[in-house]
Amino acid sequence: MSAIKENLEKIRERIKNAALRAGRDPQSVSLVAVSKKIDSMLIEEAIACGQTLFGENYMQEAKEKISFLQAAAQWHFIGHIQSKKAKDAATLFDLVHTVDRLKLAQALDKHAGLAGRILSVLVQINVSGEAQKEGVAPENAEELLAVMGELPNLKIRGLMTMPPFMDNPEDVRPFFRTLRQLAEHFAAKGYFDRRDGFELSMGMSGDFEVAIEEGATLVRVGTAIFGSRL
Ligand SMILES: *Cc1c(COP(=O)(O)O)cnc(C)c1O
Numbered sequence: 266m267s268a269i270k271e272n273l274e275k276i277r278e279r280i281k282n283a284a285l286r287a288g289r290d291p292q293s294v295s296l297v298a299v300s301k302k303i304d305s306m307l308i309e310e311a312i313a314c315g316q317t318l319f320g321e322n323y324m325q326e327a328k329e330k331i332s333f334l335q336a337a338a339q340w341h342f343i344g345h346i347q348s349k350k351a352k353d354a355a356t357l358f359d360l361v362h363t364v365d366r367l368k369l370a371q372a373l374d375k376h377a378g379l380a381g382r383i384l385s386v387l388v389q390i391n392v393s394g395e396a397q398k399e400g401v402a403p404e405n406a407e408e409l410l411a412v413m414g415e416l417p418n419l420k421i422r423g424l425m426t427m428p429p430f431m432d433n434p435e436d437v438r439p440f441f442r443t444l445r446q447l448a449e450h451f452a453a454k455g456y457f458d459r460r461d462g463f464e465l466s467m468g469m470s471g472d473f474e475v476a477i478e479e480g481a482t483l484v485r486v487g488t489a490i491f492g493s494r495l
Pocket residue numbers: 299301322343344427469470471485486487488489
């Protein structure tokens with residue numbers, strides 16, 4: 266069995282067990298295979314193993330892969346978006362995880378509208394408040410959500426975060442919990458597209474089980490599937 270197949274099987278099993286531990290339906294968690302810097306041949310191998318959802322960080326690289334593999338998969342954008350790349354972000358992806366400022370939201374809305382599509386997005390929150398991190402500060406998130414809610418071509422589906430790096434995944438748990446509590450608060454106020462729930466994009470190779478225990482619906486896993494990136 267290939268390494269990718271074996272890794273995917275192990276991760277799916279760990280996702281299932283983490284969900285069950287938390288009393289959640291394993292089907293409520295989707296695995297986003299993070300394929301940045303990973304060759305299209307390896308992505309095709311993952312597709313052949315039944316993995317059809319991929320996350321990309323770099324626009325030019327993503328564009329090339331999507332035009333090559335398009336129909337076979339669903340694509341999420343999980344990297345930083347410069348406003349001048351908003352057109353690509355708004356037209357190529359099923360979900361954009363990293364909206365963190367109004368100017369970007371407006372540009373995405375405009376380009377989605379021109380392309381005749383409704384774009385699903387998540388708002389990225391800087392839960393830890395680290396200065397170098399992307400994401401809107403928790404205390405500014407509601408204002409951003411309120412204005413974004415007026416944009417006709419965006420659907421706000423939930424929240425995303427990148428917690429600080431920690432050796433022990435247990436140390437990240439409070440950041441995941443804070444994101445979930447924020448999302449519950451905003452859901453109760455009606456900021457999300459669906460009344461019956463919201464997406465929480467959190468958890469990577471080192472900590473996705475903790476994230477699932479805290480409510481993640483989208484885990485973004487790269488290294489544990491494809492090995493380390495060169
Ligand atoms: C690279 C990346 C991941 C995946 O990280 P791994 O540790 O390789 O699983 C997840 N989310 C974002 C935003 C990333 O940039």
